[in-house]
Amino acid sequence: MTDRTSLAEQSSDAYGPGDLPSAPPDSSPRSFLTPVRIELARSGFLWFVPVLVCVGVAIAWHTLRPGVAYWPSTITSANASVVITGPLVAGMATWLGAREKRRGLAYLRALSPRADWLYPAAELIAVLAWTALSYAVVLLTVALRTSFMGATGRFSLSAALAGAMGLCLHAVAGYAVGRCWHGRIVPPLVAIGAFVITLYGSNGYGSSWYLLFPVLIDDPDPFSAWQPGLYWRQLLWLFALVALVTSLCFAAVSRSRALLACVAMSAALAVTGGYVTWQLRGVYFEPGEPDFTYACRQGTVTVCVNPTFRAALPELDESFAEISGKLDGTPGEITRLEQRPRGVGGAASPGAHAIHMDNLGPGWLGEVRSEFLQELVDQDACMDAEEDAYLLTESVASWMADEVVPESSRSAYASDHLRDLSPEESRAWLNAHFTQFRECSLDSSDFTRS
Numbered sequence: 165m166t167d168r169t170s171l172a173e174q175s176s177d178a179y180g181p182g183d184l185p186s187a188p189p190d191s192s193p194r195s196f197l198t199p200v201r202i203e204l205a206r207s208g209f210l211w212f213v214p215v216l217v218c219v220g221v222a223i224a225w226h227t228l229r230p231g232v233a234y235w236p237s238t239i240t241s242a243n244a245s246v247v248i249t250g251p252l253v254a255g256m257a258t259w260l261g262a263r264e265k266r267r268g269l270a271y272l273r274a275l276s277p278r279a280d281w282l283y284p285a286a287e288l289i290a291v292l293a294w295t296a297l298s299y300a301v302v303l304l305t306v307a308l309r310t311s312f313m314g315a316t317g318r319f320s321l322s323a324a325l326a327g328a329m330g331l332c333l334h335a336v337a338g339y340a341v342g343r344c345w346h347g348r349i350v351p352p353l354v355a356i357g358a359f360v361i362t363l364y365g366s367n368g369y370g371s372s373w374y375l376l377f378p379v380l381i382d383d384p385d386p387f388s389a390w391q392p393g394l395y396w397r398q399l400l401w402l403f404a405l406v407a408l409v410t411s412l413c414f415a416a417v418s419r420s421r422a423l424l425a426c427v428a429m430s431a432a433l434a435v436t437g438g439y440v441t442w443q444l445r446g447v448y449f450e451p452g453e454p455d456f457t458y459a460c461r462q463g464t465v466t467v468c469v470n471p472t473f474r475a476a477l478p479e480l481d482e483s484f485a486e487i488s489g490k491l492d493g494t495p496g497e498i499t500r501l502e503q504r505p506r507g508v509g510g511a512a513s514p515g516a517h518a519i520h521m522d523n524l525g526p527g528w529l530g531e532v533r534s535e536f537l538q539e540l541v542d543q544d545a546c547m548d549a550e551e552d553a554y555l556l557t558e559s560v561a562s563w564m565a566d567e568v569v570p571e572s573s574r575s576a577y578a579s580d581h582l583r584d585l586s587p588e589e590s591r592a593w594l595n596a597h598f599t600q601f602r603e604c605s606l607d608s609s610d611f612t613r614s
Contacts, residue, residue, distance in 0.1 A: 203290035208263075212256050213294050219252065220245035220302035227383070228306060231524025233313035234472045236384045239320055242303040243327035244381040247362050249298065250331055254338035255355030257291050261342020262350065284413060288339055295335045299328045316472045317386070322395035329402040330378035334358055336409045343413055374446035376438060378402060382448045385522070386470040387505040389454045391444055401437030408434050453509070458502070464488050469503040473521055479529055480519075486566050487533070489587075494594040496540055537561040541602050549604035556606040581611040 204210075223245040229237050303324055338354050365377030375398060384390060407430035415423040458468035461477040464485040469476060480501070488498045500516040512518040519536050521528060540561070546554055552574065559578035562569050569579045582590055600606045 203286045204293060207287070207290040207294065208260055209256060209291050209294045212252075213298050216249050216252060216295075216298035217301045220249045220298060221305050223248055224302050224306045225309075227381075228309070229383075229523040230526075231475065231528070232472050233310040233315040234386055235310060235315050235317040235319045236323070236390070237317075238306050238310040238315070239303070239323045239327065240381060240383045241306055242299070243323065243330070243379065244383075245302050246299075246327060246331050246334075246379045247359075247366075247381065249302075250334040250362060250379060251355040251358040253295050253298075253331060254334040254358040255351040257295075257335045257338030258342040258351040258354040260287060260291060261339035262346030263287075263342075284343070288336070288410060288413070291335050291339055292332050295331055296328055299331050303327070316470075320390070320395060322393075322399055323390070326380070326395040326399040326402060329399055329406060333378050333402050333406050333409075336406050336413075340409050340413050343416070369446065369448065371446045372442060375441050375444055375448070376401065380448070384449060385505060386456070386472040387453045388449045389452075391447060391450050394444065394448070397437065397441040397444070401434065401441045404430055404434035404437045453505070465498050466500040468501065468516075469521070473503060473524065476521065476524055476528070480532070483529055483533060484536075487536075487564050490564050490590065491594070493591050495598045496594070501536075533565050537564060541604060545602075546604035552608075553604050553606055556608070556611075557601055557604045560601050560606070577608075578606070578611045 220242075224241040227241040227244045307319075338351075338358075341350065341354050362377070362379050365374065365379065366381065368374040368377070369382065375394070380395075380398065408427065411423055411426035411430050415427050456471060459471045459474040459477065460466055460468040461481050463481040465481075465488040467477055467480045467484065469480070484498070484501060491497050498517050500512075501519050502512040502516045503521055504510040504512055504518040506520055510518060510520075517536065518539070519532050521532055538561075541557060546557065549557075555573065555575035556578050559569050559573070559575040560582065563579040563582045569576045582593065585593060594601070597606065597610055600610065
């Protein structure tokens, strides 16, 4: 112990502050791979990966469309997990980036024969590697679920890479903040800030800057498609930002010409990527709808749905057989049903009636029938109708769907009256009163036998 102390005193006497001997920096591949390997095996981020995976899978699984398998929706669900995992990654990366200052280990780089930037690079590579791995596991989990269900649509590599790059941007930005600021409260502040930015960006659909945010979670239905090249443009933008922040971190440690050139190149790439993404003016979906061939089932009525929803055909056929039988020979007669999107452009082809489905989760069939019957009536006229007339129209719709109206309802007698009629009599009643049904102008006198 005495000998070691005397050696340390001799060393301190021999060299003054700033006079420590140093070897020429070693930038060989072997000198770089060693700290990278050590960081990958011992990084604090390694123990954080299971948390990221569990949180990411839970969020992605929750945002999947129940009962259907559609590749664009699957990738969007994986990207939606970044809303929560991104801020977590940013906070954790901030904590790791401040490790050197927090522990007072910066002087060790001066004693190392390796280049100054190698150790920060090793830390950042480890953070990015484990971050990318966590996203890959989340994506693989939801992709397996989709593939086993007979998926439709196309798997978009650019969308998956853009989601991963958005998560990596959180990691790089957090690490850069940690290198500059190492207070204990900084990591949670960074995580909260990243979450606030994501929430702010998610409310800016249609604005020129909307597509520049690192997380895009708008879920395309089978009747819509992303803008051509949307995710390739965003991938270029996000990759350039990651490269710019990374090169700035290294340039702050070692101001070599190569690193300064990387800063300039990544800045130019970021400007290019930002411009081509901004050109889309925040429009996420392409006008019109993608080409597809309806999956149809011929029964009492022909039912056609988007191939993504083909599993719904048997139940739709059985459910609408009752409704079509009651409307047969009336102005509301159904010969063909087509699944269509809501809103502008959602009209069915001539001679067909539109039905709408978002998913095949619990209660989906009742929602489809209810919405179909609602569209048989004039909604504007029903909004202005008296309450009793509106309730009578609802009772007729319930009779069409073979649903029971509670006896306590003031209009229960209307459905009871129709149930007492024979098929021929009920058809004659509908022919005589269909206009009144459609305009919500039925009266109690319409439900008495003449």
